[in-house]
Amino acid sequence: MTTDLSAANMDKGPPPQAVVSAQNLSLTFGTNDGPVHALSDVNLTIAKGEFVSFIGPSGCGKTTFLRTIADLEQPSSGTLSINGMTPRQARETRAYGYVFQAPALYPWRTIEKNVALPLEIMGYPKAEQAQRIARTMELVNLAGFEQKFPWQLSGGMQQRASIARALAFDADLLLMDEPFGALDEIVRDHLNSELLKLWAATNKTICFVTHSIPEAVYLSTKIVVMSPRPGRVTDVIESTLPKERPLDIRETPEFLAIAARVRDGLRAGHSYEDVV
Amino acid sequence: MSQLQYYLALVAGGLCAAGLALSFATPLETALVLKAFLALGFLSLLRFTLPLGLWADGAVAALGAVAVLAGLAALDPAPPFFWMALIATWLFAWLFVERLAAAIRAGRATGFGMLIPLVFGVSILLFWEVVTRGTHVPQVILPPPSQVWTRLIASLPTLWADFQQTFLKAVLAGYIMGCAAGFAVAILVDRSPFLKAGLLPTGNFVSALPIIGIAPIMVMWFGFDWQSKAAVVVAMTFFPMLVNTVSGLNAASSIERDLMRTYAANYWQTLFKLRLPAAAPFIFNALKINSTLALIGAIVAEFFGTPIVGMGFRISTEVGRLNIDLVWAEIAMAAVAGSAFYGVIALVERSVTFWHPSVRGRA
Ligand SMILES: Nc1ncnc2c1ncn2[C@@H]1O[C@H](COP(=O)(O)OP(=O)(O)OP(=O)(O)O)[C@@H](O)[C@H]1O
Ligand SMILES: [Mg+2]
Numbered sequence: 101m102t103t104d105l106s107a108a109n110m111d112k113g114p115p116p117q118a119v120v121s122a123q124n125l126s127l128t129f130g131t132n133d134g135p136v137h138a139l140s141d142v143n144l145t146i147a148k149g150e151f152v153s154f155i156g157p158s159g160c161g162k163t164t165f166l167r168t169i170a171d172l173e174q175p176s177s178g179t180l181s182i183n184g185m186t187p188r189q190a191r192e193t194r195a196y197g198y199v200f201q202a203p204a205l206y207p208w209r210t211i212e213k214n215v216a217l218p219l220e221i222m223g224y225p226k227a228e229q230a231q232r233i234a235r236t237m238e239l240v241n242l243a244g245f246e247q248k249f250p251w252q253l254s255g256g257m258q259q260r261a262s263i264a265r266a267l268a269f270d271a272d273l274l275l276m277d278e279p280f281g282a283l284d285e286i287v288r289d290h291l292n293s294e295l296l297k298l299w300a301a302t303n304k305t306i307c308f309v310t311h312s313i314p315e316a317v318y319l320s321t322k323i324v325v326m327s328p329r330p331g332r333v334t335d336v337i338e339s340t341l342p343k344e345r346p347l348d349i350r351e352t353p354e355f356l357a358i359a360a361r362v363r364d365g366l367r368a369g370h371s372y373e374d375v376v
Numbered sequence: 377m378s379q380l381q382y383y384l385a386l387v388a389g390g391l392c393a394a395g396l397a398l399s400f401a402t403p404l405e406t407a408l409v410l411k412a413f414l415a416l417g418f419l420s421l422l423r424f425t426l427p428l429g430l431w432a433d434g435a436v437a438a439l440g441a442v443a444v445l446a447g448l449a450a451l452d453p454a455p456p457f458f459w460m461a462l463i464a465t466w467l468f469a470w471l472f473v474e475r476l477a478a479a480i481r482a483g484r485a486t487g488f489g490m491l492i493p494l495v496f497g498v499s500i501l502l503f504w505e506v507v508t509r510g511t512h513v514p515q516v517i518l519p520p521p522s523q524v525w526t527r528l529i530a531s532l533p534t535l536w537a538d539f540q541q542t543f544l545k546a547v548l549a550g551y552i553m554g555c556a557a558g559f560a561v562a563i564l565v566d567r568s569p570f571l572k573a574g575l576l577p578t579g580n581f582v583s584a585l586p587i588i589g590i591a592p593i594m595v596m597w598f599g600f601d602w603q604s605k606a607a608v609v610v611a612m613t614f615f616p617m618l619v620n621t622v623s624g625l626n627a628a629s630s631i632e633r634d635l636m637r638t639y640a641a642n643y644w645q646t647l648f649k650l651r652l653p654a655a656a657p658f659i660f661n662a663l664k665i666n667s668t669l670a671l672i673g674a675i676v677a678e679f680f681g682t683p684i685v686g687m688g689f690r691i692s693t694e695v696g697r698l699n700i701d702l703v704w705a706e707i708a709m710a711a712v713a714g715s716a717f718y719g720v721i722a723l724v725e726r727s728v729t730f731w732h733p734s735v736r737g738r739a
Binding site for chain 2: 167193200202207222249251
């Protein structure tokens with residue numbers, strides 16, 4: 101796994117095994133007030149085992165890119181392949197788990213039953229369902245809330261339940277759209293390090309949308325900076341931080357240097373807007 | 377004490393005082409209970425110096441009801457103080473309900489919530505009884521409730537036969553078939569955008585028609601017995617169920633559907649695990665609307681030809697024979713059956729759609 105990463109970090113030659121590969125990907129929404137170029141000419145390769153953060157101002161197409169990977173939106177032009185398959189084939193082989201920007205829990209199901217939903221659909225036996233539910237609920241610190249209904253939980257707890265639901269069936273690719281946006285700093289720190297642990301232990305590939313520069317730098321092996329109108333990738337930063345990341349790595353000069361580069365990338369995106 | 381309670385107490389007590397004064401014109405022994413009530417009501421004015429519990433008002437109102445009913449027989453024609461006693465009784469009942477409602481709101485009398493509609497209903501019956509008998513309203517115009525009740529008890533076998541014919545056969549059979557058909561067609565239509573585009577406007581159009589007009593035609597098609605009434609009920613309940621279920625099936629939000637897509641769930645999994653649960657509030661809405669429509673449909677359809685049994689048949693023939701008390705007995709039975717039908721569906725709805733924001737808050 102470490103070799104995987106160093107190969108990706110060197111940024112030379114084709115990655116060993118591309119999980120997501122986008123070439124000249126564009127997506128335009130036709131709306132009543134004319135076309136919206138949500139993605140324009142995006143080129144990006146994500147290798148197996150990478151942790152990629154997407155950061156950029158609101159409306160720059162982060163959600164749209166994740167949804168296109170998930171086959172929830174169709175690209176207007178360009179190609180996109182997931183594990184060497186089309187997004188549709190990938191979806192049908194249940195290649196990814198998706199954490200939406202909103203929890204999207206079904207109100208008629210208890211938290212436990214919500215986490216069980218993908219397992220029921222994918223036909224896991226009852227005993228294994230129970231065991232997976234217990235494990236993921238533990239992971240997101242929701243043990244004891246199994247029998248509650250979503251509306252009886254706080255917004256942050258609901259979001260954690262939706263993370264548990266995406267983790268329950270162990271997809272190799274995780275698409276997470278601002279999963280920790282609604283959480284307080286402390287829980288966020290905790291879940292960040294839990295997520296890193298999970299990632300290190302499972303060699304999953306993670307695409308992670310966030311608005312927080314420290315979060316992006318702390319978690320990622322690769323940070324994709326995007327800018328709006330039209331949505332495009334302005335910078336791809338390979339992290340030089342070691343794989344082992346205690347929370348206080350955030351005070352090191354190396355960390356701050358990467359954060360500064362992300363910030364510059366975001367600023368550049370904004371000033372582009374003023375020119376137009 | 378709120379301003380409303382203050383004036384209610386004042387006027388009720390004042391009326392009792394005036395009534396008591398007027399009642400001295402009659403011999404002492406006539407309508408003794410009524411006089412006792414007036415005296416007590418007068419004494420209740422003491423509440424402005426001594427606090428009086430809300431149950432005291434309830435007791436005075438109950439005594440008033442008994443006194444007025446008893447006085448009805450003794451005093452004929454009814455003198456002015458009798459009507460004053462009736463109004464005072466009514467005011468005491470109102471005052472009692474006001475105070476009880478306030479106490480319940482303040483959490484001091486929980487568990488008595490059912491008493492309020494009960495007092496309300498009894499007050500209306502009392503008023504109806506006393507006015508019809510006290511002013512000798514002809515029984516063809518409006519019989520007193522006591523007469524309707526006696527008639528109801530006396531004609532139980534007839535009523536039971538009518539209930540079986542109209543409710544247990546026509547209404548239930550038609551309701552179940554109409555709702556089931558509307559539901560099934562909605563599921564089929566939902567899969568075809570073409571049918572959805574064509575059938576929904578038609579459905580909305582037909583829902584707005586007075587379908588009851590087809591009753592004579594149904595009699596020609598299906599004969600005089602309950603089958604033709606059930607057919608009318610089917611026609612009346614089908615479209616509300618169809619239209620509601622189709623919109624219910626679209627009630628799931630796009631993010632909830634996207635979730636199912638990411639799991640590559642098939643059509644039936646999405647239907648049973650997402651779309652039908654999300655549609656439940658709409659489906660129950662149709663079931664409730666239809667419970668009322670079905671009863672109306674079956675009763676009115678019987679006006680257009682029927683064997684010599686059935687609630688609608690009885691109403692139309694007994695009106696002709698000026699047996700208005702039996703007509704009212706049928707209406708009372710229809711009201712009870714209809715409310716019970718609706719109530720059962722509403723109870724099931726609560727347990728099924730407990731998660732819906734409109735049900736969630738309530739215990
Ligand atoms: N279904 C749609 N129809 C039309 N336009 C859309 C649609 N979805 C997104 N857009 C537009 O595409 C652009 C990118 O939207 P997207 O949701 O990807 O932004 P985002 O980067 O996720 O923003 P945020 O950080 O606020 O979540 C926006 O301008 C948005 O208005
Ligand atoms: Mg977004």
